Amino acid sequence: MNKYNNLQTFESISSLQNNCKKNDILVEMIHHDLNKMTSEEMKRILSKCYDDIYYKRELLRYEFFNRSTTPEKLEFKDFIKQTKNILSRYHHIVGGFLIEDREWRFYDATSTDYNLDNDEVYFENTIDRTDDQDRNTLLYLERLIEIINMIATNIKVRYKIKHRDQLSWIVIRAKNNSKKDNDTNNIEISL
Known part of the structure; x- marks a missing residue:
């Protein structure tokens, strides 16, 4: 099972690397300007690093940990x-x-x-x-x-x-x- 988990971690890292496409300009921008970036600039750069699957997973994770509903009597x-x-x-x-x-x-x-x-x-x-x-x-x-x-x-x-x-x-x-x-x-x- 540990091998499977390591494989999942590796796949996540490789997916991130592939999504960023090792864009040298983007990497340099992050390296030199991260502390000067506005929130909007950081979001724009992040959108270039991740795909829709990542966004969906993160949104579902947010929903999962913050979800609250009022229970009702059900069949x-x-x-x-x-x-x-x-x-x-x-x-x-x-x-x-x-x-x-x-x-x-x-x-x-x-x-x-x-x-x-x-x-x-x-x-x-x-x-x-x-x-x-x-x-x-x-x-x-x-x-x-x-x-x-x-x-x-x-x-x-x-x-x-x-x-x-x-x-x-x-x-x-x-x-x-x-x-x-x-x-x-x-x-x-x-x-």
């Missing part, structure tokens, strides 16, 4: 749809880079891998065991859970990391509390 199926949208919107774009899969696996009461009630679902992914306590990954997961918990007043979301062999399993559990279930803090996950 469970609507909550699931919104959660899937959130996972696909942010995962591997603003964070969670050490988590192995780009898409989260979904389990509900019809799944055979877990014994779930009709009012609960799991979203599952894996991470190398050596990376499961990575500070950035944990911050990303905590914020992700905060955002998902902002969706609905009647559904509680938690996550848990379980270890097995060289992998750790990240399981996000959503439970509909409309039936007044007092067991929202207990996530029992058998692997």
